[in-house]
Every structure is written in structure tokens, then in C-alpha cells.
Amino acid sequence: MARRHDMPAIAERQGHRLFEALDGLDAPPGYRAEILGDEGIVMSPTPSGLHRHNVWLLDELLHPHLPPGTRTEGHLEVRMFGIGRSVIPDLFVAPVEVLATPEHWVPPEEVLLAAEVVSPGSKEHDRSRKLGIYPAAAIPLYLLIDPLRGAVTLYATPEDGEYRESETVTFGKPVEIPEPFGFALDTGVFQAY
Template identity: 40%
Template sequence: MVLAVAWEPARGTDGDGESPTLQEVYASLDIPGHRVELLEGRIVVSPAPIRLHNRIVTWLTLALAELAGDRSWDLLARGVVELPATDERVEPDLLVSRVDESSDGEWTIPAAQVRLAVEVVSPFSRRDDYEVKTPSFARSGIPLYLMIDPREALVTLLSAPSPKGYLRAESVPFGGKVELPEPFAIVLDTATMPGLPRDV
């Protein structure tokens, strides 16, 4: 279940007559076991994912681990990405970013550092993953956005970001192969991914 909470500044103050901003409320939230995102002026709180979701993220992490190590990229299962084009904060299920040790003490990752963002789509995150994050990622210049949808048994790769959205999209059914373009230049064989009929 996803709890979407829209906070309205006019409903409260911080003690000095000034209402805290939505970004300040978002930054103050610490809900163990939940993911908190700022999307379309909403604070979206999602509970811990199901086991299959975690297995898919682990599978992809292992598939990308050697390449990320060779390229000295960060491969992060948790990380909050700042999207400058929309002033949103998102926490993809997995992301690949360039290493910037000067920002190791910070909790947000600039979109400019992200090479690939990944979402494993749940029934309750479908609209945000497909309709909200897609244009936000593209407008903020994230080069590749990979959506893995167990319900539809479909993997979709979006690339070539532009102010109008991603210009290229490729979808393959579970069991097919997805080619990640440069700077990855690898093929993901989803035949080995959890979630195929034999696993569910």
C-alpha cells in the first residue's frame, strides 16, 4: 500500500508565524521501513517492498556489479535523487551514479550524477513510476530509466532524455534481452530474472 499525503502549508505554522515549506516537511520525515518521496507537490510514503521486488533488485545489482566496479560507479539500492527540473525528490529502487567522494556526507544525489535509475513497478506505484517520474527524470537529464513491471511481465528502457520527455523507448517481455547503451554497452538477459512464471 502507498500512503500519499498532500501537505498544505496554510494548515500549520512552525511557531514563528511562518508555515514550513513542503520541502522542509519532507526533509523532516524519518519513517523507518518506508520510502519517502516528494512528487507533484505530494509527500508519498511507501512501505517496505515485497520479497519478489527485493529479489529483482538483487538480481539487477549482481548483473551490474562487475561493470560498476570496472567503471568506478556507485551502485546504490537506496539514494535520494534531486530532480532540478521539477524540484522533486525521488528514491529509485536502484541507481547507478558516478562517484563523488566530496558528497559522501550528503543524503541527496544530484540528477547530473545519475547514469541509470531503476524502478520495480508495484500495483500502487504504477502511476508515479510510469507517468510522474518519466517526464521528471527526462527533464532533469537522467540518461536511462529502466522500469521492471512484474504485473505486466514487461521491462521498459527509456533513453535520450529531452525537455519534452524521453525520445526512445524499448519494451521487452520477461525472458527477453534489454540492451543498455553507452556508457553501459551491455545486454541484460531477463531470462535469469526472478518473476518469470516458474518463480511465481
């Protein structure tokens, strides 16, 4: 058994091996490999800079119109026990007290709007799978920004697992985001790729 004073040397050797493994790792395109703790290397998809830029632009556009007591979030899961699904939207809006949770997830009934920015690796998930998941979880609004098509679609009024209303505009035309937001989203700022 190693003695306590030997721990830094052991950690250094372990870290060195992890860095060697990280440097030698052939991560698939679109994935990032990180060392986040003692558990080893963690791989997760990483968005492109343009993808993150479009998410940031959406965040900036939403902020002045957020209902009181809400904020945007882009890292927590929306966990849907009722339908056995869990997603991490690119951005969503929920009450601050719900987001200030010790959990890494929030329930879907607290989400006012979920937004996804399509990327080459997420197009089927964002355009198809999540289009079924979000209304099944009764999330009132689903905003789909599609830089591959240069279009934005707003889905609304979930009923029986489907959105009953949708509006699609090309980049440059405004899309009306209904109450409790109540504003015209300027889609001309988004960048196609």
C-alpha cells in the same frame, strides 16, 4: 527535572510505551513501522520480498558492466531542485565520489541510469510520474522492470522533458543497455508477480 542517573529508567519507560504503541499500530498494508530513534515511530513503505529480489537481481546483473569509478545505490535521494522533485529510485548508478556524500541526496546530473521495479503500490508512480520526472531531470537512462506485466522497458535520450527512445521486451528477451554500460541485460531472471 530528571537527574542523569534516572535517564535509563526514563528511556526504558519511553521505549516500553513506544513498543506498546508499535504493537497496537494498525499499519496500512505495504508499510513498515519502525522505531528508529527517540523521535518515535516512523512509517515508510516496504517492498515485498519479490520486489527486493528483482532489485537485487538487477544489481547483480549491472555490477560487471558498471563504468569505472561508479557504483549502484538504492537508498539516497536524487534531488532535482530545478524541477522541484526528489525521488529514491529502487537502484541507480552514479560516480563513487558523488555517492560518498555527507548529504542524503545526490544531484540528477550525476546519475547515469535510474531503475525502478514496479510493484502494485508504485505502478502509477513508476510507469507515469517518474517517466516524466527522470527525463525532465536529464537522467540519460531509465530502466523500468515491470513484474506485473512481465516486461522491461529501457527509456533513453532525454530531450525537452521526454525520452525520445524506448524499447520494451517481455521477460526472457534481452534488452540492450547502451554505453557507458554496453551489454545485453538478461531479463529472463526477473520474477513476475
